[in-house]
Amino acid sequence: MSLAAVWAGSPVMLRERERRQQWSRVNILEKPRMLECLRMVADLTRLDANWDGHGSAKIQSAALSTAVGIMLQAPLEYLPMPHVCPVSGGSVGLHWRAGERELELTVLGNGAIEYLAVPGQRLEDEASIEEGTLSPGCAGDVGRWLQWLIEA
Amino acid sequence: MTSGGRTLPDFDTPPAVETLLAVRFAPLKKWQVSHFGLFWNRIRDEYPRSEVHSAISSVETPVMFCFPEEPHSEFDVPIRCWFMNRNEATLIQIQRDRFIHNWRKREAAQSYLHYDELRPDFQRNWARFREFLSVERLGDAKVVECEVTYINQIERGQGWESFADLPSVVTSWRGSESTEFLPDPSLVSFNSVYPMDARDGTLRVGLQPAFRPADNKEVIQLTVTGLCRPAESTDEEIFMCLDAARSWVVQGFTGITSSKMHQIWRQKP
Numbered sequence: 001m002s003l004a005a006v007w008a009g010s011p012v013m014l015r016e017r018e019r020r021q022q023w024s025r026v027n028i029l030e031k032p033r034m035l036e037c038l039r040m041v042a043d044l045t046r047l048d049a050n051w052d053g054h055g056s057a058k059i060q061s062a063a064l065s066t067a068v069g070i071m072l073q074a075p076l077e078y079l080p081m082p083h084v085c086p087v088s089g090g091s092v093g094l095h096w097r098a099g100e101r102e103l104e105l106t107v108l109g110n111g112a113i114e115y116l117a118v119p120g121q122r123l124e125d126e127a128s129i130e131e132g133t134l135s136p137g138c139a140g141d142v143g144r145w146l147q148w149l150i151e152a
Numbered sequence: 153m154t155s156g157g158r159t160l161p162d163f164d165t166p167p168a169v170e171t172l173l174a175v176r177f178a179p180l181k182k183w184q185v186s187h188f189g190l191f192w193n194r195i196r197d198e199y200p201r202s203e204v205h206s207a208i209s210s211v212e213t214p215v216m217f218c219f220p221e222e223p224h225s226e227f228d229v230p231i232r233c234w235f236m237n238r239n240e241a242t243l244i245q246i247q248r249d250r251f252i253h254n255w256r257k258r259e260a261a262q263s264y265l266h267y268d269e270l271r272p273d274f275q276r277n278w279a280r281f282r283e284f285l286s287v288e289r290l291g292d293a294k295v296v297e298c299e300v301t302y303i304n305q306i307e308r309g310q311g312w313e314s315f316a317d318l319p320s321v322v323t324s325w326r327g328s329e330s331t332e333f334l335p336d337p338s339l340v341s342f343n344s345v346y347p348m349d350a351r352d353g354t355l356r357v358g359l360q361p362a363f364r365p366a367d368n369k370e371v372i373q374l375t376v377t378g379l380c381r382p383a384e385s386t387d388e389e390i391f392m393c394l395d396a397a398r399s400w401v402v403q404g405f406t407g408i409t410s411s412k413m414h415q416i417w418r419q420k421p
Contacts, residue, residue: 020208021172021174021208021245021252021254021301022170022172022254022303022375023170023172023243023254023256024169024170024256024257024303024366025364025365025366026305026362026363026364026365026371026373027362027363027364027365028360028361028362028373029339029360029361029362029363030339030341031339032338032339035338035339035361035370036338038363038370039308039370041368042308042363042368042369042370045368045369061368064368065365065368068363068365068368072363
């Protein structure tokens, strides 16, 4: 399966969206898995400032929007359920484990994404751990790492 | 009369986020892509932004039948143009067989726009469109359907937390099973159609789980549509149909939603 195609949204879905008369933007949810993932992110909006007892800011709206965007475009049916958690400073943490592989994303308050891709738990795997930062607006590049997870 | 001279149920804070009034007519055979631009030129001061979308099809008028028997050019494709006003709260959508007018709430704090306030706007722009058809000798619009749609979004946390709570939001969904086998549903969506006792109409209700990207909120989207077939294409008949459709939409919405939700939306006495 080409993840690029999934990431861009299926042509059928796009055509359906185009046919609607409705103007206000909304994502109709047809799969419980998608609903569950989005609900985990949306529930973070209920956390007030100092939710961690150490003075953390509220979860930032750019972090939430970017995390929602990742969930909406990710091929969730091919992935295990993610672990979603608040991160100090107002960021959102997304974590997937597929087989030996792990992908950890921290979506920052400005919409940038820090990633850490761990290929396995063995000592020799440590050398091939990859980490980096994707600039705001580059959430589409997460697709590459989700593809890597699916291939595990 | 109930409140403010209005006879239909009314709410202080209804969940409506968008209203659209639409007229569907027999496909205009002489309509070409260039006419979108010519019409836009007439309304551009008020509607300075435009977008091109694919045409909406319907069972009665499939897109492929929208082509004239002999297309004017190979580029005569079934498209729909959007014309938006400056603050992007009002939209006019036009295609070969439809005229659609939308109004949406841009912010949660914005007050709800009543039909009485939207109707004159629609009337004025529909008249402009009809005049354009006449001036350009495109033939009169033979209207086959009038539509009023209210799009409502009920946020999670406002009267419901999970789909197990749906029966206390929507009275037509009982949520009960004849055995104890099934757990609570993780997701519910449905469509229902009711016959209207006037103007050969139908009332359609669609309920769908949805996610609103503007504020990252989970919502139940409840779309209520009234459709009427006018006996003739006069403006008087068209607006009687729209009024009837709107009356059914409001009463239908009130009928399928619970009194608990009416309290949350502060129904007026």
